[in-house]
Structure formats: C-alpha cells, structure tokens
Amino acid sequence: DALPICPKESEGRFMQRMACETQHVMFLTKNLPDREPEKQRTVEEESQEKQPKKKKEFDKNKLEKVLKKKEDKKMDQLEKELFQDQVKFGEVAMQPPNLTVKPRKGIQKVKPGERQLLLKN
Numbered sequence: 001d002a003l004p005i006c007p008k009e010s011e012g013r014f015m016q017r018m019a020c021e022t023q024h025v026m027f028l029t030k031n032l033p034d035r036e037p038e039k040q041r042t043v044e045e046e047s048q049e050k051q052p053k054k055k056k057e058f059d060k061n062k063l064e065k066v067l068k069k070k071e072d073k074k075m076d077q078l079e080k081e082l083f084q085d086q087v088k089f090g091e092v093a094m095q096p097p098n099l100t101v102k103p104r105k106g107i108q109k110v111k112p113g114e115r116q117l118l119l120k121n
Helices: 011-031 037-050 052-080
Strands: none
Touching: none
C-alpha cells in the first residue's frame, strides 16, 4: 500500500505525513494482543471446565424438561387428532350425540324426593 505524494504537497509535508502514519502503525502493532490460536483454544476449554457441576446439571435438567414438554405436547396433539371425527361433505346427522359423562363443574339439580331430610327414619 504505497502512499504517493499528493499534488501540491511539499516534500517536507509528505515526510511529516509518512512519519505520522508509521507512528500510528507502530502504536497499533504494539497494542494489539498476540495472536496465538493454540492458547485461545485452551482458554475456551478452561472456561468450560471452570463451569460448576451444579450449573451443568441444572442445564441438563432444564433441557430434559423442555424435551419432555415437547414430547407431551406432541402426544396431546396426536390424541386430539385421534378423537376428532372426520365428517364428509354433505353428511347428515340423524340425532345429536348422547352424552354419558356428567360435566365436572355443572350445576346439579336436586330432584324432588331425593333431598336429605333431617328427621328421616
């Protein structure tokens, strides 16, 4: 990367500019960290070794929980698809479906004669 003399630039000014550029390059090379890829790998490995066992176990348990949730969600989706009726276009229902299960939180009506009386013998 040769730096030519700019038009209308005196030789003294050119020498001053080159001196400034060389000082800047020297400053940058002095302040840059030494590049040694072998040492960087060992630093990364040490940081992984320094990670506490509890943290590793916690991460492992968290990952297992997430995988279990995904599996449960997938199973629920499959179950939902199994219990869904496939209705063809134009199919006619003759009567509504018979519900045999009582609702969990439904209102229970008291029929006459089934009420518990206090003085019943």
